[in-house]
Amino acid sequence: MKKSIGQILIRLREEKGLSQYDAAKQLGIKRARYNSWENGIARPRVDMLNKLAEFYGVNPDYLLGFDAVVEAPSWASAKDRRDIKKFIEQPEVLYYDGIEFSEEDRQKMIGVMETIAWEAKRQNKEAYKKARENMDDGN
Structure with missing residues (x-):
């Protein structure tokens, strides 16, 4: 939507x-x-x-809502969104062999990177939650 x-x-x-x-x-x-x-x-x-x-x-x-971007998941906090945005804005990830990608390619890469980064963030939160539960259970 x-x-x-x-x-x-x-x-x-x-x-x-x-x-x-x-x-x-x-x-x-x-x-x-x-x-x-x-x-x-x-x-x-x-x-x-x-x-x-x-x-x-x-x-x-x-x-205006015309660019396709990966939306932050519903579980994401404002800090999560800032962390992902900071990661995505690293200029060195949008170059290859010293050549900057075109704006169209940059937007495609940003979308893919956001998707991957959100999945990594989700897995990290799940692992942290599980570790906390194990600590609370005395394991």
């Missing part, structure tokens, strides 16, 4: 660990204006859409 621009803005803002006040201040706008975008009351103009995309390090199409 396609996410609304408000849902996308909320997720991106939370991944950065910002409040609406913080995001609005850094964007040079009032919090009420930013809030209206997150709540679907209004939509940003094209110039602000570009500014938002730059601020969050995504392309404007992504903000």
Whole structure:
């Protein structure tokens, strides 16, 4: 299901660990204006859409819900999402033999990397939970 621009803005803002006040201040706008975008009351103009995309390090199409991306699983915390985003943004993983991949190939790779990273995160959480249960049981 396609996410609304408000849902996308909320997720991106939370991944950065910002409040609406913080995001609005850094964007040079009032919090009420930013809030209206997150709540679907209004939509940003094209110039602000570009500014938002730059601020969050995504392309404007992504903000509009057009880019296919791997959604974070329902069990993922805000910290989990930040960890995965930090991993994905490592520039050295998007080069081969010193050659940078095209934007289209980068987006494909990011999708695959996110899928793999989320599975690894899930397995890690399960292993940690099992280890904790074993410790609690005295094993």
